[in-house]
Amino acid sequence: METKDELRKRFEELDLNKDGVLSLEEVRQALQDYAEKHPDVDFFSEGQIEAYMAVADSNQNGVVEYEEFLENMDLS
Ligand SMILES: [Ca+2]
Numbered sequence: 001m002e003t004k005d006e007l008r009k010r011f012e013e014l015d016l017n018k019d020g021v022l023s024l025e026e027v028r029q030a031l032q033d034y035a036e037k038h039p040d041v042d043f044f045s046e047g048q049i050e051a052y053m054a055v056a057d058s059n060q061n062g063v064v065e066y067e068e069f070l071e072n073m074d075l076s
């Protein structure tokens with residue numbers, strides 16, 4: 001179980017342009033990194049990335065806020 005500090009750090013690493021939210025492009029990058037680190041995952045198709053984004057972005061404003069990241073993104 002990660003601590004909140006670690007999750008915050010993870011979020012900031014994923015937030016490449018440091019605007020405080022994760023765009024589709026940043027989520028795509030995060031999923032590609034995840035796939036690289038997990039041999040059982042080949043890659044994420046564009047459809048999978050969009051589906052993931054749709055789940056993570058629960059208020060549907062097109063970006064993933066930190067609160068949504070905490071609730072929905074269990075990348076580790
Ligand atoms: Ca960002």
Ligand SMILES: [Ca+2]
Pocket residue numbers: 057058059060061062063064065068
């Ligand atoms: Ca959102």
